[in-house]
Amino acid sequence: MTNHERRPGGVRTAARLVWHYFELVIAAGLGMMLLDPLWVSVLEVARFDLYILLMAAGMAAGVALWMLVRRHARPRIAEMSLAVFLPFPVLLVPFWLGALPAASVTLIGHVIPMVLLAAAMIWRRAEYADPRHRFRFRSGWWRGTAIVLAALLLPGAVSAVNTTGKFGDLYTAPANATTAAPAPKTHDPAKPTVALLVGGGGTNVADLLGPYEVLAGTGRVNTYVVSSGSRLAPLTGGLDLVPDLTFPELARLLDEQDDTLDAVIVPALQDPGPAELGSITRWLREQSAAGALTMSVCTGARTLAASGLLDGRTATSHWLRMAGLRDDFPRVGWVTGVRYVDDGDIISTAGVLSGVEGALRMLERLVDPGSAREAARRVHWPHYSPGAAVRIAESRLQPPDLVVALNASYNPGPSSIGVRVAGGIGELELASVFISYTEHAMVGRTVALGDGPFRSRHGLTFVPRSTVAAAADGLDRLLVPGVDAARARAADGVAGLRPEFLHTEEEFAFDPVLRDIARTYDVQTALWTAKTMEYPVSHVGLGGSAWPWPATLVLLVLVLLGGAAAVVAPLAFRRIRTSH
Structure with missing residues (x-):
């Protein structure tokens, strides 16, 4: 008797492969959506590279769990899980070297696993089209669960695309940006000199420009924006700044003027690479050792803490990042509910606009209280507290x-x-x-x-x-x-x-x-x-x-569409199977 071997092919096989593929994509998305909040709430991950690896692990876990439900062999489960996870650590290598921005890692990292999943399924189509690996809903409860999960997946996918598209390259300067020289400034050795730091990967615009205007507007301070080497510094939201000086250029200027640096301001820096972070923290230690007053603004405290200058001291930062800072820098006495902490040669401020108050405190110390009062009046800052930090609300998520x-x-x-x-x-x-x-x-x-x-x-x-x-x-x-x-x-x-x-x-x-x-x-x-x-x-x-009622309505419509798709799609595929 002739043995006719069943070979994968035809519409039924294609339908099974497509359906199975979309199941795995959904599983990866759900794994990411459900586990991401856990990573953020439990681990308070602040570094992009660690976060992206945990996100990849969530996607791989979702795929592995669904393949287990589908009763696939462990080698196939491991194969598909690695296909989802491995692109991310590979993409982090050029990110660490400064050749690939964080937004590109996120975007490319979401595309490549989907391509690898499809390629693996086509390569092993006999495995993935095998009816023995079909998952059958055995009760209305399972069907209802699937509908709920699908209803959540569509708004989740739209959220991921919109958020990445709007804000993924918030700090990325365009590759073809126009070059410009910084405006020349006259240095007066009789005035205190303050350097405000920027990073090549991005700097919070308010953390930087708030203190800058407070100080520079007095006319009684030499103010320079400095960088470790970047000639164009992206700021929040599509604004690019040309730093006044690099670290070596500032050193030469001060030597020529027989002057010293009186203070340094560290705003929130966006993910400086290891080389840049090492250069910045080394420079901060050098300036502090030479007697400069150092002030961090908002999560600029993270950079300052990484330099070791906050060890054994009391400091503050943005309330939303405080848990992560306490975990990463346990030797710092982190406090909340104060506008700033003045700890001698170190000042740290709370979030964002607290930098304005910190700069006023710096003026009190470097120049005089009268100059600080006049600066607060000039910028119309309504919350100035002369001589001491005030208590502020201890905010938390609600x-x-x-x-x-x-x-x-x-x-x-x-x-x-x-x-x-x-x-x-x-x-x-x-x-x-x-x-x-x-x-x-x-x-x-x-x-x-x-x-x-x-x-x-x-x-x-x-x-x-x-x-x-x-x-x-x-x-x-x-x-x-x-x-x-x-x-x-x-x-x-x-x-x-x-x-x-x-x-x-x-x-x-x-x-x-x-x-x-x-x-x-x-x-x-x-x-x-x-x-x-x-x-x-x-x-x-x-x-x-x-x-925001319009945005709320969009979410509700997406949930309804996702649930409807979960109901209609199985019916459509069942009709395809029965017609062939």
């Missing part, structure tokens, strides 16, 4: 804070925001726009638009990423920051976009931006933005919708 996840994932409002910039703008005015809508409110992306490199009110050089005309077709809004621009109405509409002037009155630069967020998006988003910047807003006057 249910209304879910607004940030809704905004990042499902916000249908105006999310592509052009920012028209020009010379003479205040540094705090710049910071208020580029950080508020992006890293904090997460309602959209901002990009600096201008006709070429420009200089701010106190001599910093910035490079726009595009012109208004070139970017207009892709924009939802055109914002124009700066009191001077509002007075002169120094911007024209383009491509149907009306310029929106934010700073129309003399007030602290962040106040009108928070009002705009409340009015354009919703009040809860504005409150979250202020909360994460550690800025009390009872005086601001926020008005608008109470909650």
